[in-house]
Amino acid sequence: MKSEFRSIRIDIDKCQGRMKCLRICPTEALRVxxxxxxxxxxxxxxxxxxxxxxxxxxxxxxxxxxxxxxxFKYTIALPSPTFYxxxxxxxxxSTILRALKAIGFDDSYDVACASESVSIAIQEYLDxxxxxxxxxxxFCPAIVRLIQIRYPNLxxxxxxxxxxxxxxxxxxxxxxxxxxxxKEHEIGAIYLTPCPAKMIALRHPPRKKHSFVDGVIPIxxxxxxxxxxxxxxxxxxxxxEVRGLGLGWSIVGGQVACLKAEDAIAIAGLTNVMRVFDEIxxxxxxxxxxxxxxxxPTACVGGSLTVENPYIAxxxxxxxxxxxxxxxxxxxxxxxxxxxxxxxxxxxxxxxxPVQPLDDDMSRGIQKMHxxxxxxxxxxxxxxxxxxxxxxxxxxxxxxxxxxxxxECVFLTMKTFESMSTNLLEVVGKHSKRIHRGIER
Amino acid sequence: xxxxxxHSFTIRGKHFIDAGKVSxxxxxxxKELGVRADIVRRVAIATYEAEMNVVMYAKDAxxxxxxxxxxxxxxxxxxxxxxxxxxxxxxxxxxTATSEMRELGFGAGLGLPNIKKNSDDFKIxxxxxxxxxxEITVFIN
Numbered sequence: 001m002k003s004e005f006r007s008i009r010i011d012i013d014k015c016q017g018r019m020k021c022l023r024i025c026p027t028e029a030l031r032v033x034x035x036x037x038x039x040x041x042x043x044x045x046x047x048x049x050x051x052x053x054x055x056x057x058x059x060x061x062x063x064x065x066x067x068x069x070x071x072f073k074y075t076i077a078l079p080s081p082t083f084y085x086x087x088x089x090x091x092x093x094s095t096i097l098r099a100l101k102a103i104g105f106d107d108s109y110d111v112a113c114a115s116e117s118v119s120i121a122i123q124e125y126l127d128x129x130x131x132x133x134x135x136x137x138x139f140c141p142a143i144v145r146l147i148q149i150r151y152p153n154l155x156x157x158x159x160x161x162x163x164x165x166x167x168x169x170x171x172x173x174x175x176x177x178x179x180x181x182x183k184e185h186e187i188g189a190i191y192l193t194p195c196p197a198k199m200i201a202l203r204h205p206p207r208k209k210h211s212f213v214d215g216v217i218p219i220x221x222x223x224x225x226x227x228x229x230x231x232x233x234x235x236x237x238x239x240x241e242v243r244g245l246g247l248g249w250s251i252v253g254g255q256v257a258c259l260k261a262e263d264a265i266a267i268a269g270l271t272n273v274m275r276v277f278d279e280i281x282x283x284x285x286x287x288x289x290x291x292x293x294x295x296x297p298t299a300c301v302g303g304s305l306t307v308e309n310p311y312i313a314x315x316x317x318x319x320x321x322x323x324x325x326x327x328x329x330x331x332x333x334x335x336x337x338x339x340x341x342x343x344x345x346x347x348x349x350x351x352x353x354p355v356q357p358l359d360d361d362m363s364r365g366i367q368k369m370h371x372x373x374x375x376x377x378x379x380x381x382x383x384x385x386x387x388x389x390x391x392x393x394x395x396x397x398x399x400x401x402x403x404x405x406x407x408e409c410v411f412l413t414m415k416t417f418e419s420m421s422t423n424l425l426e427v428v429g430k431h432s433k434r435i436h437r438g439i440e441r
Numbered sequence: 442x443x444x445x446x447x448h449s450f451t452i453r454g455k456h457f458i459d460a461g462k463v464s465x466x467x468x469x470x471x472k473e474l475g476v477r478a479d480i481v482r483r484v485a486i487a488t489y490e491a492e493m494n495v496v497m498y499a500k501d502a503x504x505x506x507x508x509x510x511x512x513x514x515x516x517x518x519x520x521x522x523x524x525x526x527x528x529x530x531x532x533x534x535x536x537t538a539t540s541e542m543r544e545l546g547f548g549a550g551l552g553l554p555n556i557k558k559n560s561d562d563f564k565i566x567x568x569x570x571x572x573x574x575x576e577i578t579v580f581i582n
C-alpha cells in the first residue's frame with residue numbers, strides 16, 4: 001500500500017487505547033491494536049474528528065509553527081474567514097488583519113474577499129455548464145478526499161474551481177512581488193486554518209502546479225498571541241473594512257448565500273454528506289444545481305483547530321454578514337472577465353484514490369467476502385469495539401485479511417470457554433460418579 | 442473455496458424512509474471488491490430504480506445478490522399487484538404512479554427502461570395479483 005501524507009499523526013506515547021477515536025471515526029479508519037490506536041491511511045479522510053475526541057490529545061495535526069517560516073524574506077498571514085469569528089463581540093475584521101501584523105507577520109491578506117470572487121466564479125460556471133448536476137463544492141479537503149476514496153463516480157461533479165485559500169495566496173504573493181520586487185519563493189504565504197485537512201490541500205494539491213500556500217498554522221496556536229495584540233490595538237482605525245458575503249463562507253449555507261441559483265443546497269456533517277452522495281450515485285438529485293458540502297457538522301467554525309464554541313462563532317459570522325455583507329468587495333464584471341481568462345480554473349484533474357479492496361484479485365476478493373460473512377454471522381453484532389475494530393463487520397474483515405485473530409473477540413472466546421467447560425464438567429461428572437461408585441463399593 | 446458470494450435483502454413496500462438502503466448496501470459491497478466505478482454506478486442506478494418500484498407498488502420483496510468474478514446478478518422478487526402489460530410498462534414515459542409518488546419525484550415512467558438500459562442482461566416476469574420478478578445481470582469485465 002502506498003503511504004500518502006496524512007494530516008494527522010498518532011503520538012503512541014500519549015495514546016492510552018481509550019477507544020473513543022474508534023467509535024467516532026466516520027470512515028472506520030482506526031483500530032486499536034495492542035492497546036494503541038493505529039490509522040489505516042487509505043481510509044482516512046483527514047476530517048479531524050479524532051483530534052477533537054481523543055481524551056489524551058494523541059492525534060497530532062501535522063501543521064506548521066511560526067518558526068518554520070524564518071527562511072522567508074517576507075511573510076503574509078492569510079486568515080481563514082473562520083478566524084474573524086473567534087474573537088469578542090464586535091471586533092472588526094480589519095482590526096484583526098492589522099493585529100496579525102503586530103504579532104510577527106510582515107503582512108496580512110483577507111481571504112473572505114477571495115471567497116466572494118470564487119462565489120462569482122461558481123455562478124459563472126453554473127451558468128455556462130449545463131451538466132453534470134448536481135455540482136459539488138470542492139473547498140472542504142475532507143469532502144474531496146471522501147469522494148476520491150469512496151465515491152469516484154462523483155469526481156466529475158466536483159466544480160473545477162480553485163479554493164479561496166489558493167486564490168488569495170496567489171494574489172497576495174503577486175501583489176507583494178510587484179510592490180517589493182521580491183521573488184515568489186522569498187514570500188511565505190501562511191494560512192491560519194480551522195482544521196488539519198487544509199494541510200492536504202497543500203501537500204496533495206489536486207492541481208498539477210504546486211500550492212501557493214507555504215504552510216498552515218492552527219487558529220488555536222495563533223489565538224493567544226492575537227488576543228493580547230487585540231487588547232493593545234485601537235478598534236477605531238481608519239482602515240477600510242472587509243466587506244461582502246464572502247465573510248459568511250465559514251458557516252453552513254455561506255456559499256449558497258452568495259449564489260443566485262435557486263436549487264442550491266448546503267449539507268454539513270459526514271453522515272449527512274454520505275447519504276446525499278449515495279443518492280446522487282443512485283441517479284437522484286439531478287434537479288439540484290449546486291451542493292455546498294462540509295465535513296464538520298457546523299462547517300468551518302466547527303473545525304478541530306478552532307477555539308470558540310462553533311455556535312457562538314456562527315452567531316458572530318451572521319452578525320458580521322449583516323453588518324458588512326450587503327456591500328460587495330469585488331466588481332462583478334471584473335471577476336467575470338478574470339473567470340473568462342481561467343483565473344479561477346483548477347488545472348489538472350482530481351484522481352480517484354480508492355480504499356484498498358478486499359483483494360487485488362476479484363476471485364480471491366469474492367472468496368474473502370464470503371468468508372467475512374461467515375465470520376460475521378458468528379459474531380455478536382453489537383459493535384462493542386473491545387476487539388479493537390469499530391464494528392463486528394470490520395473485525396470480520398480484519399480477520400479475513402489476516403490483520404486480527406478471531407479469538408480477539410471476547411464473545412467468541414467466551415463461547416469457546418463455555419463449550420470447553422461444559423465438556424470438562426461432563427468428563428469430571430462421569431469420572432466422579434465412577435470414583436464415587438468405587439468408594440461406595 | 443468457491444468464488445461466489447450471495448446475500449439476501451428484504452425491501453418493505455411503502456417504507457419510503459428505507460428507500461435506497463438495499464442499493465446503497467449492494468454498492469458498498471461492490472466497492473469493497475474494487476469493482477470499476479462505472480459498473481458500480483450502473484448497478485446502483487438499476488437496483489435503486491427496482492427498489493423504488495417495490496417501495497411504491499409492492500407489499501415486499503426479496504433481493505438476492507450473487508457475485509462471481511464474471512458478473513453481478515440481482516434478482517428482485519416481489520409480492521405485489523404484478524404488471525398486466527409488460528411491453529407497455531417497458532415503454533419510456535408509461536407510468537401508473539399516483540400524484541403523491543410524482544410529488545416525490547418518481548413516476549416519470551423511466552424506471553423499467555432505465556433498469557434495462559443499465560443492465561447487460563435483463564429479464565422480467567410478472568403475474569397479475571401475485572408479483573413481479575426482475576433479473577438484472579451486469580458483467581464485470
